[in-house]
Amino acid sequence: MAAMVPFPPQRYHYFLVLDFEATCDKPQIHPQEIIEFPILKLNGRTMEIESTFHMYVQPVVHPQLTPFCTELTGIIQAMVDGQPRLQQVLERVDEWMAKEGLLDPNVKSIFVTCGDWDLKVM
Numbered sequence: 001m002a003a004m005v006p007f008p009p010q011r012y013h014y015f016l017v018l019d020f021e022a023t024c025d026k027p028q029i030h031p032q033e034i035i036e037f038p039i040l041k042l043n044g045r046t047m048e049i050e051s052t053f054h055m056y057v058q059p060v061v062h063p064q065l066t067p068f069c070t071e072l073t074g075i076i077q078a079m080v081d082g083q084p085r086l087q088q089v090l091e092r093v094d095e096w097m098a099k100e101g102l103l104d105p106n107v108k109s110i111f112v113t114c115g116d117w118d119l120k121v122m
Contacts, residue, residue: 010044014102014109017042020118021073023059025066033059034122035080036073037089041100042112053096058083 021036023029034057041051056079059065065077084092094103102109113119 007047012044012108012110014044014050014107015042016040016102016109016111018111018113018118020122021075022122023062023065024069024072026068029062029066031061032122033057033061034086034089035059035065035069035075037093039093039096041102044108051096051100053093055089055092056080056083057086057089060085 017040019038020034022032022034024032037053037055037057039053040049041053042048043050056075058080065075065080070076097103101107111119
């Protein structure tokens, strides 16, 4: 087994790994709405997960998930029915970030996604 190479020092205290799931269909529906809002708080020094935030979101424009969406995301209608809407979830994200010390101006954190869809499109 190869020896572990030490992870180089990082510029950020925390990496906030984000991967939204959204309403979808073929052909694509508009607008797409976030239906799952997960964040992993990864320590930039140890590379260990320190905390998680996770909520399902009730879509408003397209409240019924399509069979395509369920197959693609694994999210079923019962998971989003009765859940908070996006504005309420964003308020809870803010509360979580405050509780985790991520809003402290001395704490450097950055959101990390796979591609630009999560933060540019959604």
